[in-house]
Each structure stands twice: as C-alpha cells, then as structure tokens.
Amino acid sequence: MNFKVPSRLRRLLVDSVELPQLKFPMTQPSRRRVSTRPSSQRLTDVLWFGRNPGGLRMLEYVPPGVKGPMPLVVVLHGCHQNAEDFDRASGWTALARQHGFAVLYAEQNASNNPNLCFNWFRPSLVTRDRGELGSIREMIDFSCRLHTIDHSRIFVMGLSAGGAMAAALLVTYPELFAAGAVIGGLPFGAARDAMSALDVMKRGSSRPAEKWGDLVREVSPEAARFPVVSIWHGDADEVVSFANAEASVAQWLAARERPRIKGRLRLFEGGERREWRDDYGHMILELVTLNDFGHGLPVGPIVEGWEPANNTERYILPAALSAPEELVKSWKLAA
Numbered sequence: 171m172n173f174k175v176p177s178r179l180r181r182l183l184v185d186s187v188e189l190p191q192l193k194f195p196m197t198q199p200s201r202r203r204v205s206t207r208p209s210s211q212r213l214t215d216v217l218w219f220g221r222n223p224g225g226l227r228m229l230e231y232v233p234p235g236v237k238g239p240m241p242l243v244v245v246l247h248g249c250h251q252n253a254e255d256f257d258r259a260s261g262w263t264a265l266a267r268q269h270g271f272a273v274l275y276a277e278q279n280a281s282n283n284p285n286l287c288f289n290w291f292r293p294s295l296v297t298r299d300r301g302e303l304g305s306i307r308e309m310i311d312f313s314c315r316l317h318t319i320d321h322s323r324i325f326v327m328g329l330s331a332g333g334a335m336a337a338a339l340l341v342t343y344p345e346l347f348a349a350g351a352v353i354g355g356l357p358f359g360a361a362r363d364a365m366s367a368l369d370v371m372k373r374g375s376s377r378p379a380e381k382w383g384d385l386v387r388e389v390s391p392e393a394a395r396f397p398v399v400s401i402w403h404g405d406a407d408e409v410v411s412f413a414n415a416e417a418s419v420a421q422w423l424a425a426r427e428r429p430r431i432k433g434r435l436r437l438f439e440g441g442e443r444r445e446w447r448d449d450y451g452h453m454i455l456e457l458v459t460l461n462d463f464g465h466g467l468p469v470g471p472i473v474e475g476w477e478p479a480n481n482t483e484r485y486i487l488p489a490a491l492s493a494p495e496e497l498v499k500s501w502k503l504a505a
Contacts, residue, residue, distance in 0.1 A: 213231050214232075216309075223299075226306065227253070227279060228274065230272065230274045231262075231272065233266055239323075241271040241272070241325065243501075244309075244310060245275050247328075247329060249330060250481040250485075251286060251481065252286065255482035255483065261469070269498060271323075289301075290338060296342070296358075298342050302335065325501050326347055326351070327350065330353075333351075333356070353401075354466065356370065356371065357385075357414060377417070383423075386421060386425035398455070399455050400456050400458065404468075406462050407464055444457045466484075467486050469487065469488065469494070
C-alpha cells in the first residue's frame with residue numbers, strides 16, 4: 171500500500187529492521203472526570219515463569235481462600251501504559267478479589283518498544299510460541315501449573331495495542347481461551363510492519379471479509395472451536411479507526427463461516443450491542459459500539475473530583491458501561 175507518511179510520523183520509523191518505535195498517535199485527553207475505581211490489590215511480580223522469547227514482564231493477582239479451580243483473566247495494557255497503573259484504574263484485581271478469579275498481566279518492556287506498545291504488527295512476534303505471543307503463552311502455562319486454574323475458563327482482554335495482541339492470542343490459541351475481548355484494537359493480521367500499522371490504525375483496511383477469515387484459518391486450520399469474542403469500540407475513536415472494529419467482526423464471522431442465525435441488536439443509553447449466535451442459540455460474537463466515545467477503556471459513570479494522574483489514566487474513560495464489569499457478567503465470573 172503506497173501512501174505519504176507525514177514527517178512527524180516518519181521520524182518514528184527508524185532505520186533498524188526491528189522497527190521498535192511504533193507510537194500510537196496521542197489524542198487530546200478527555201476533560202471529563204470519571205469515577206474513581208476501586209484501589210487495586212497488590213500485584214505480584216513473577217521473576218521467572220519459564221521461556222520468555224518476547225522479553226515481557228509477568229504480574230499476577232490470585233485471591234486468597236478460593237476453594238476449587240478458579241478462572242483466569244489475562245489483561246494486556248495499551249501503549250504508554252503499565253500493568254500497575256492499568257490495574258488500579260480498571261479495577262480488575264478488585265473484581266478478582268470480590269468474585270474469586272485470578273488475574274495475569276503481561277507488561278511490555280521499553281527495550282522492546284519505547285512507547286510500551288505490544289508489537290502486534292510484527293509477524294515474528296505474533297507467531298505461535300514465538301516472540302511476545304510465546305511469552306504470554308508461557309505465563310499462562312506457568313500460572314496454570316502454580317495455581318488451581320480451571321483450564322476451561324481462561325479469558326483475555328486487551329486495550330488498543332493490547333487489544334490487537336489479544337486478537338492474535340485468540341486466533342493463534344483458540345483451544346486455550348473460552349472467550350476474549352478486543353477493546354479499541356485491531357483484527358489479526360491487519361499490518362505487517364510499522365508503516366502499514368500506522369495506516370490501518372488511522373484508516374482501516376478495505377480487505378474483503380473472506381480474506382480476513384483466511385488469516386484465521388491459515389494460523390489455526392484444525393481448530394475444533396473458536397472462543398467467544400467481544401469487540402468494544404468508540405465511534406469517535408481518532409487513534410484506532412472504528413473501521414477496525416467492523417473488520418474484526420468480519421474476520422470472526424468469516425472464520426466461523428457465518429452463523430445461520432442473524433445477529434440481534436440491543437440499544438442502551440450511550441451505545442448499542444450487536445450479537446451473533448450459532449445454530450444452537452449460543453452467542454459467539456458481539457460488537458459493543460459506544461457513542462461519542464474516544465480511545466480508551468470504558469469504566470462507567472462520571473464522578474466529580476477525579477483527574478487522570480498519568481498516561482494510563484488518560485485512556486481510562488467514562489462511559490455508559492464499564493467494560494471490566496460487563497465482561498465479568500458475560501464471562502460468568504461473578505461469584
């Protein structure tokens with residue numbers, strides 16, 4: 171694809187073949203004040219979890235006193251973010267303590283990407299058991315060995331670059347996950363280098379639905395099942411175009427050879443939820459569209475007196491729905 175790269179973005183594309191400098195363009199943070207999230211429980215830094223081909227950091231929270239196998243939620247932050255701040259703002263471990271499930275954070279290192287973006291656009295890093303994808307798989311396996319995890323109830327949620335990495339995990343390891351959520355992210359295979367990533371983030375891709383589906387089938391040709399996928403996106407997102415949410419829907423419908431039962435639309439104040447179900451009535455895919463919503467994680471109502479303290483919190487935004495709380499419900503994690 172040929173296009174003219176503005177000089178400001180061109181400076182981000184260094185000559186190194188590693189291309190670590192991809193930076194998601196920053197938008198003006200919302201001036202609205204959002205609700206204070208529950209303070210996070212303490213995350214534990216896991217210094218060794220096995221093979222780490224992608225050079226990532228692992229942090230986890232396991233609630234005390236849980237009897238029997240517990241679910242596991244893998245959380246992937248966006249660019250300019252870290253696990254501790256993201257957890258504090260999103261409230262994931264507070265929800266884990268309340269409902270009795272474990273949380274695993276994979277955190278990017280500045281040595282891999284100075285802007286702390288997961289390198290979702292580099293094929294070598296999103297290949298089965300290689301690169302950053304391989305590191306996250308190792309973390310999940312380690313957590314399952316160390317703790318009493320219900321292997322049939324492993325989930326993943328990612329925001330922005332973390333959302334694109336979550337999509338790669340769902341495509342590459344469909345047998346591993348029960349469900350996953352891509353929030354403000356991109357479909358699997360949307361780009362192959364930094365330049366094409368910048369373009370598809372801004373404008374989306376005109377690739378036909380069947381071609382999106384082929385990308386999934388090429389990676390997991392023998393998949394007996396695919397996870398339930400939840401896609402969340404703001405229609406006013408100026409960092410990752412809403413066209414990427416539509417492409418993600420097309421990709422998963424094509425990969426599943428489009429269910430016979432038509433999707434249904436549910437309206438709520440501030441947005442809409444469109445669901446697709448299989449021949450047995452089970453939901454396989456949903457698209458949650460948030461009206462007048464920018465780039466970030468939706469966390470719920472507005473409360474006066476709260477201001478973002480760091481780059482992470484600038485992309486934790488008020489919305490009609492809280493994505494973490496809604497996912498706890500739809501994934502049946504509530505105790």
